[in-house]
Amino acid sequence: MELKFRGQNLNISYDLKLAMNAAAKASKYSREQILERMEESCRRHGIKTQISMSLLEKWLNPQADEHVMPLKLFPVFCRAVDCDCTELLSILMRPLGYRAIDQQQEKLLSWAEAYQEAKVAKNRLKKIEGSL
Structure with a gap:
């Protein structure tokens, strides 16, 4: 059964992971550098978490539906890949009828x-x- 809200599919995992993967690939940073930048941002901003390369890869893999990046790390990821993340935010907001600008x-x-x-x-x- 597919859940819909205002005509939108509430399962944004695949689309979000696809866009995050594309943002990581388009970034000037390697996956290792993205991980390092995320860890540094977490330390600097007091975000307690453990991130490994295998976990980051799962978060960016659209096929790994059971592994989703925690929301508290979403801005950390956006900062780490150094993108404006407007499209990523729009994917999050689309089921609610909004888009980021x-x-x-x-x-x-x-x-x-x-x-x-x-x-x-x-x-x-x-x-x-x-x-x-």
Whole structure:
């Protein structure tokens, strides 16, 4: 039985692992360096965990559905591979009907909202002028 929420499949494991694997491959860091960077970030930020290379490989393997990276390590991974991780966040949020946006998209959204507000204000001004 497939669970759905707002028409979306709630089992994001495969898609998320596929995207995380792609992010790791696209990274300028090797798998060993990614592991080292994750361990260093965990130490620096007081995140208590044990990560091994075999565990990291399982977390990045879409076929290893029973091994999922703990959520507390998700930002650590994103920092370690040095990607913006917008797509990864979107995969997490998709079943809830949301998507992540980057800083440029946020600026465009703010511009569109301001533009819409200006349009509404302009129409209000025209109505007021027409009644004078």
